[in-house]
Amino acid sequence: MFTTADTAMTTALPLQLPTGWFDRSTSCGDDEDICRQVFDWTGNQSTANAADLIIGRPLAILGLVLLALVLRWVLNKLVDRVVSRAGAGVLPDRLSDRFASANATRRVQRAKTMGDLLKSIITGVLIAVFGTMILSEIGVNIAPIIASAGIVGVALGFGAQSLVKDFLSGIFMIFEDQYGVGDVVNLGEASGTIEAVSLRVTRLRDVNGTVWYVPNGEILRVGNMSQNWARAVVDVTVGYREDLGKVIRTLRDVAEDLWQDDEFSGVIIEEPEVTGVETLGPESIGVRVMVKTEPMEQWRVARELRSRIKSRFDHEGISIPVAQRVLWQDGPQADEHRS
Numbered sequence: 001m002f003t004t005a006d007t008a009m010t011t012a013l014p015l016q017l018p019t020g021w022f023d024r025s026t027s028c029g030d031d032e033d034i035c036r037q038v039f040d041w042t043g044n045q046s047t048a049n050a051a052d053l054i055i056g057r058p059l060a061i062l063g064l065v066l067l068a069l070v071l072r073w074v075l076n077k078l079v080d081r082v083v084s085r086a087g088a089g090v091l092p093d094r095l096s097d098r099f100a101s102a103n104a105t106r107r108v109q110r111a112k113t114m115g116d117l118l119k120s121i122i123t124g125v126l127i128a129v130f131g132t133m134i135l136s137e138i139g140v141n142i143a144p145i146i147a148s149a150g151i152v153g154v155a156l157g158f159g160a161q162s163l164v165k166d167f168l169s170g171i172f173m174i175f176e177d178q179y180g181v182g183d184v185v186n187l188g189e190a191s192g193t194i195e196a197v198s199l200r201v202t203r204l205r206d207v208n209g210t211v212w213y214v215p216n217g218e219i220l221r222v223g224n225m226s227q228n229w230a231r232a233v234v235d236v237t238v239g240y241r242e243d244l245g246k247v248i249r250t251l252r253d254v255a256e257d258l259w260q261d262d263e264f265s266g267v268i269i270e271e272p273e274v275t276g277v278e279t280l281g282p283e284s285i286g287v288r289v290m291v292k293t294e295p296m297e298q299w300r301v302a303r304e305l306r307s308r309i310k311s312r313f314d315h316e317g318i319s320i321p322v323a324q325r326v327l328w329q330d331g332p333q334a335d336e337h338r339s
Contacts (some may be wrong), residue, residue, distance in 0.1 A: 165217035
């Protein structure tokens, strides 16, 4: 038989259950605003979980995506501002020193390339950071992913050493301004005009029209023939019987006339120089003329200088020796000619 006390205990038992029998923080997860609000309104855990899955998490993911896009837009705007200032030559002293030696066009090209590089880095970092946050929001355990990424990174580091080398070399080439689009360079096996520069490969076209793709990591040396200034070097040969004093005076006059010409005065930087006798050959004497010019103008100046030298030598009666060959012929035909 139950006593009165037992009956009272049995009756009061439901009222003595812990008020925290449902742990909403555990059921609703870390981001529990939507879940808790819906549970407070409905008192139904399934409805609260569904609301969190359908509304709460998508809103959180959407917020992360929007935040990433806003950050990317703001950072890209900052990069564009720095690029525009660099292209205009307006930079702090520490940065302006790196761009001071470049002309306006080259400065704009280099600044744009550096801006594209910075934008790519910003995009990659934002994708990595916010991608990890979105996976965590979905409920994916990111610890194994991070560990796996480290292992994969090490494996790629060993397996793609040449690719990493190409990218690192490309970064340093762009930052150090070794060459840019439009420059005429010698890269060892290939030489020509640069058409495109990327982080991995450099594309150039030679004088025959052949396009060369050179991985940046394979470029051991760079000969840039169009950076800052250039020099037209013309070697002229004259006979041993010519008066060297007259030859040198004539060459100096021709170079001086070219320098004073309105068509070339803007591209010749300094007064032309006749260095004198450079070579003593079997049949001729070599005299050198050097003209310092603007970048990419040395070939045009050299062609014009050669043409004027030929005309002036003809007028002054200075001969340019021509190589001669003596042919010896044996056999019946030679005997017939001798007879």
